[in-house]
Amino acid sequence: MTDEARVRTPPPRLRERRTRTRTCLRDGIVAAAGELLDETGDESAVTLRSVARRAGITAPSIYRYFPDPPTILLAVAREAFVELAEETHAALDAAGDDQRQRLFACCHAYLRYADDHPGRYRAMFGGRCAPAEVCTQLLTEVLSDDRAADTGPHADAVALWLGLHGLACQRALAPAYPWPVGIADRLIVALARPLGA
Numbered sequence: 001m002t003d004e005a006r007v008r009t010p011p012p013r014l015r016e017r018r019t020r021t022r023t024c025l026r027d028g029i030v031a032a033a034g035e036l037l038d039e040t041g042d043e044s045a046v047t048l049r050s051v052a053r054r055a056g057i058t059a060p061s062i063y064r065y066f067p068d069p070p071t072i073l074l075a076v077a078r079e080a081f082v083e084l085a086e087e088t089h090a091a092l093d094a095a096g097d098d099q100r101q102r103l104f105a106c107c108h109a110y111l112r113y114a115d116d117h118p119g120r121y122r123a124m125f126g127g128r129c130a131p132a133e134v135c136t137q138l139l140t141e142v143l144s145d146d147r148a149a150d151t152g153p154h155a156d157a158v159a160l161w162l163g164l165h166g167l168a169c170q171r172a173l174a175p176a177y178p179w180p181v182g183i184a185d186r187l188i189v190a191l192a193r194p195l196g197a
Contacts, residue, residue: 026065028055030075037076037119041172043126046073073123080120081134084113088138099142106142107164107188110135114168121168135161143192160191 032054033046046069052059066072091109095101114121136157143160144153167187171179180186 025055025057025061026075028057029062029065029072030079031055033072034076034079034117034120037073037123038117039119041119041122043069043073043119043123046076073126076120077124077126080117080124083117084110084124085134085138087113092138092142103142103192104185104188106138107160108184110164111168111171111184115171118172121172125165125169135165156192160188163187163191 029051032051036045036050036054037043039045048059048062048069051069051072052062062072066075088106088109091105092102095105136154139157139160140154143156164184164187167184170177
């Protein structure tokens, strides 16, 4: 290696530290945008300036990671799907082996995430990702554990997800509406009837 190459190539430790710093900054930008969405419920509130202010960095420094707000929103949506999957898996793990309990735990974790993060939830379904695939995969697994292959666990999972998504969206849009107690359970029972819920 020439002396000139040694000068231009940082030592491995420095490269690792720079990579960690870049990852932390990128994660901080995504987290700041997610917080803004949760607080305002409005994607137009996610500007380079507002995200930079929330993340404690300068607006031009965002360009190293994201070219514009829609790209930041895409990253927020992708991260939100990861968070949703983690929360639903945790609920399934806590539910044990009972199929009915697993179904209800999964569905309630889904609705809880939507209630706790309405702005992120809206961004998840704003056309930036392929939500049906992400959301129905886990429901298909839960439903197929107790069904024969010919009963269509995937189609049942899609129907159940559409019901959960509709309820989540309507609760976010009309929080003052007097939602009946147990409406989520009624929805789950109606849409997961082949499971014997």
